[in-house]
Amino acid sequence: MMPNRPQRAAYPSDLSPEDIRRLAHGLALQIPDDDLAVVTYRFNALMEEFNKLLSVELDEADPLAIFHDAGGRAP
Amino acid sequence: MSDQALAYQPITRLAQLIQRKELSPVTLTRFYLDRIEELEPQLNAHITIMAESALAEAKAAEEEIHRGQYRGPLHGIPMGMKDQFWTKGVNTTWGSRIYRDFIPAEDATVVRRLREAGAVLIAKHNQAEFAMGGTRVHPYGTPRNPWDPQRIPGHSSSGSAVAVAAAMCAAALGEDTGGSGRIPAAACGIVAIRPTFGRISRHGTMPVSWSMDSASPMSLTVEDCAIVLQAVAGHDLLDPLSSPSLALDYRQGLHDGVRGMRAGAIKELLPPDSADQGVRQAFQESIRTLESLGMTVGEVSVPLITLAAPIFVAICDTDAAGVQFDNIRLRPMDYDSSTRTRLMSASLVSASIYTRAQRARTLFRRQMEDALRKVDILLSPMSGGPPPLIEEENVYFQSKEDVIRRQFGARSFTTPYSLAAMPAITIPCGVTANGNMPMGLQIGGGPFEEATVLRAAAAFESATQWHTRHPKL
Numbered sequence: 001m002m003p004n005r006p007q008r009a010a011y012p013s014d015l016s017p018e019d020i021r022r023l024a025h026g027l028a029l030q031i032p033d034d035d036l037a038v039v040t041y042r043f044n045a046l047m048e049e050f051n052k053l054l055s056v057e058l059d060e061a062d063p064l065a066i067f068h069d070a071g072g073r074a075p
Numbered sequence: 076m077s078d079q080a081l082a083y084q085p086i087t088r089l090a091q092l093i094q095r096k097e098l099s100p101v102t103l104t105r106f107y108l109d110r111i112e113e114l115e116p117q118l119n120a121h122i123t124i125m126a127e128s129a130l131a132e133a134k135a136a137e138e139e140i141h142r143g144q145y146r147g148p149l150h151g152i153p154m155g156m157k158d159q160f161w162t163k164g165v166n167t168t169w170g171s172r173i174y175r176d177f178i179p180a181e182d183a184t185v186v187r188r189l190r191e192a193g194a195v196l197i198a199k200h201n202q203a204e205f206a207m208g209g210t211r212v213h214p215y216g217t218p219r220n221p222w223d224p225q226r227i228p229g230h231s232s233s234g235s236a237v238a239v240a241a242a243m244c245a246a247a248l249g250e251d252t253g254g255s256g257r258i259p260a261a262a263c264g265i266v267a268i269r270p271t272f273g274r275i276s277r278h279g280t281m282p283v284s285w286s287m288d289s290a291s292p293m294s295l296t297v298e299d300c301a302i303v304l305q306a307v308a309g310h311d312l313l314d315p316l317s318s319p320s321l322a323l324d325y326r327q328g329l330h331d332g333v334r335g336m337r338a339g340a341i342k343e344l345l346p347p348d349s350a351d352q353g354v355r356q357a358f359q360e361s362i363r364t365l366e367s368l369g370m371t372v373g374e375v376s377v378p379l380i381t382l383a384a385p386i387f388v389a390i391c392d393t394d395a396a397g398v399q400f401d402n403i404r405l406r407p408m409d410y411d412s413s414t415r416t417r418l419m420s421a422s423l424v425s426a427s428i429y430t431r432a433q434r435a436r437t438l439f440r441r442q443m444e445d446a447l448r449k450v451d452i453l454l455s456p457m458s459g460g461p462p463p464l465i466e467e468e469n470v471y472f473q474s475k476e477d478v479i480r481r482q483f484g485a486r487s488f489t490t491p492y493s494l495a496a497m498p499a500i501t502i503p504c505g506v507t508a509n510g511n512m513p514m515g516l517q518i519g520g521g522p523f524e525e526a527t528v529l530r531a532a533a534a535f536e537s538a539t540q541w542h543t544r545h546p547k548l
Contacts (some may be wrong), residue, residue, distance in 0.1 A: 011428065013475070024424045029404055035416050038472050042420035045478035046392075049385035050428060052123060053435055056379070063433030065390075066272075066284040067440060067496050067522070 008054050013047035015040060081106045082242040083545050086299040089245060093140065100140075100151030100415075103245075104133040104195050107153045108512040110243045111198065114548060117224060119216035120237040122158045123166050123199040129153065137269050139193070144514040147300045150193030157232050158199040159206050160186050160290070162281035169281045169391045170202040170231075172214040173402060173409050183279025184314065185248060185290045192306040193340035197244055201234030206250055206283050207395060209413045209482075211469045219465070220262060221546040222512055224464045229259030231338040235293050236263040241548055246294040246303050252283045253387050256291025256490025257501040261457035262513025264503045264544060265534070266300045267293040271523050272496035273318035275304075284394035286316075287493045296542055298500060298535040301325035304525065323526050333534040334369030336527075338518075339450035342376045344488060351460035356513055357505025358456045361516045361535065365454075375446040375453065379439040380491050384483040386439060387490035389432035392421035412471075424450030436494050441496040447521045452531050457488055461507040488517065498525045502532045503541035515543065 015023075020040045024031050031039050081089075081103065092098035108126050115121055136151035156167050161179035163186075169172045182190065189196065201211040201218045208230035218233040220226040221241040228237045230371075232249025236259035239247050249256040251269040268291060275290045282288055292303035308322035340362060346355040362372050396418050397402070403410065403418045410418070446453060458489030472478050492499040498520055504516035516535065520528040536542055 020423065024419065027404075027422060029419060029422055030407070031419055032407065032415075035412065035419065038412075038416040039419045041472045041478050042416055042482075043423055044475040045482065046385060046388055046420070046424070047473060049479060049483055050389055050432070052382055052385065056382075056435065056438065058431060058434040058438060060440075061437040063430045063435040064437045064440075065433055066335070073248065073502045 010051045010054060011047040013044045013046055013051060079496060082110070083295060084246050085296045086148060086152055086294065086298070086302055089152060089157055093151045094145055096140065098448040100133040100195060101130060103151065104129050104153045104197060107197055107244050110241070112382050114241050114243060117219065118221060118237050119218045120201055120234040120241065120243060121198050121411070122168055122215045122234070124202050125165060125196060125198055127454065129195050129452060136193055136195060146193040149189065149306055151195060152245045153195045153197040154189060154246050154248065155198040155200050155235060155238050155244040156186065157235050157250050159200050159202060159250050159281045160248065161376050162186055162196070162199065162293055163201065167199065167281070168215070170204045170206065170210070170214065172422060175404065179279070181279065184276035184311045186264065186279065189248065194306070198238070198282045200232070200247060201237055203231030203233060204411045205395070205399065206231045206252065206255060206281070207414050207417060208255065209417065210411045211413045217465060220462060221548055226463050227262070227465055227468050228514065229262035229462055231255040232291065232293065233259045236260050236265060239263070239265045239295060243264070246292065246299050246393065248307065249291040249293045250280060251289055251291035252287050253391055253486060253493045256293060257457060257489050257499065257517065260293050261501045261513070262462040264513030265293060265295055266498040266500065266502050266542070267291050267298055268304060268498065268525065268529070269492060270299050270304060270498045270525050272310050273316055274322070274523065274525065276314040276317045278310055278311055278313035281440045282398050284391040287391060291344045297529060297536050298326065300474045300500070301329055302527050306420045325529055328526060329530055329533045330537070332368060333365060333531050336370045336452065336531060337450040338365060338370050338372045338454050339375030339446055340372060340454045341380060342374045343378065343380045344455035346456055351507055353508035354456050354459060357514055358516070361504045362454065364538050365535060368538055372454070373450070375450055377442045377446050377491070379435065379442050380487065382435070383439065383494060384486035384493045385447065386432050386435045387486060387494055388483070389424060389428055390436065392417060392508065393424045393429050396421035440495045443491065443497060451520065451527055453519040455517045457490055457501050457517050458485065461509065461512040492519050496524055498528050500528045500532045502536055503544070504535070504539070505541060513541070
């Protein structure tokens with residue numbers, strides 16, 4: 001339970017190429033100049049689509065990657 | 076049997092002939108090798124052709140069978156596999172130039188199991204780079220759809236689907252993380268199953284997403300698919316996420332029919348008015364066919380399925396970026412530009428997004444479980460239209476909206492089963508509006524219900540002729 005759930009804010013989905021370059025720089029990732037626009041489109045697209053989940057109540061759901069009936073236990 | 080007659084014979088028929096010693100595995104292997112030599116220049120389905128070892132394996136199989144040591148329906152059957160599975164002593168490139176010289180010291184568990192079943196391993200198939208899909212420049216040549224060489228054969232087990240659809244092997248083992256087995260199978264007019272996560276060992280399968288990767292049997296018929304699944308399924312101590320439950324006999328009850336079975340067409344994936352008319356028509360006719368066989372078909376709703384694609388991308392691409400992070404930082408120019416930009420973008424995804432995506436996945440799985448409390452199987456088309464032209468696919472993204480349109484929409488059909496860790500199969504069910512490209516019907520089921528989806532698919536196949544259409548080559 002999360003008694004005082006903070007208000008959800010949308011992830012920015014209009015980052016500039018320079019924003020993306022700086023984010024990558026923090027990870028020692030050098031984005032080639034020719035790729036920068038496409039990386040920016042891809043990242044912003046994911047954020048925009050992902051923000052559609054903001055209206056879905058997710059806090060009660062555990063972040064499971066493996067479900068109980070797969071791996072480790074017979075069905 | 077003449078060479079011409081050997082093409083497109085299902086494993087069930089070939090196995091009968093081999094068991095009766097009416098067909099030599101060596102003859103059959105030579106037949107497929109000749110097909111590869113003839114068709115490979117136009118289709119680019121292969122990375123490594125193992126002619127010498129395949130003929131030796133075929134000879135050994137023949138001698139065993141003549142000694143009365145017949146192992147079962149894959150004994151002496153030539154198969155290929157995606158170049159994502161380790162093969163001892165044979166290059167395993169992962170579709171990448173970075174792994175051009177990688178030679179595994181052991182077989183993947185699935186490869187070992189195919190060998191134990193007596194299969195003749197004939198070739199390693201071409202694929203999208205790192206099994207990521209969307210490759211623009213394939214390091215080993217662009218795979219082409221045998222129904223229309225100007226179109227892609229689907230990603231990422233492209234070569235495996237092409238090889239089966241063009242009769243360059245009897246069956247193949249692809250891999251399916253978010254649809255990479257089912258999508259090319261549908262685009263090439265063949266059958267492929269993605270089993271429940273954990274049903275098949277991942278040991279020796281080069282990874283994309285650790286919680287969704289699964290081998291995917293690909294074949295001409297549903298029963299052949301069941302045979303290959305039977306051979307590779309089951310617990311493996313080398314994969315900690317492999318299910319300890321016993322694999323069933325997937326051929327038992329396969330032809331029992333669907334009378335009394337309940338199906339739900341997923342409301343959110345019904346073809347809209349804007350969809351290819353062939354897709355709409357084929358899906359509606361598929362439902363009528365299943366109803367005529369005694370199945371009850373209604374509609375079910377899985378509301379979050381409309382967001383399956385972004386949930387999937389946030390998890391899968393981030394997992395893949397984790398796998399590739401050192402190489403993408405240190406030698407980025409050794410990647411295809413599409414793979415590189417996809418991995419670089421995913422490298423920037425924050426922990427909060429990844430965690431939120433996993434929460435959404437849990438909720439999504441509950442919705443799929445709820446739907447499957449009302450019905451036995453779920454139905455949907457495999458896509459909204461024909462596979463794109465290669466030249467269209469290779470156009471760089473022009474905007475954020477272009478990425479959303481091209482990358483997210485297409486993933487809505489197949490990623491749901493990957494996220495929910497549930498099995499799904501695609502079978503040919505019609506042609507697109509241009510009258511040429513095959514399309515697939517997707518049948519999904521609950522966890523470890525492979526036998527149920529196979530039974531429904533077998534019933535549909537027995538009532539239709541779509542699986543008997545083959546490309547003119």
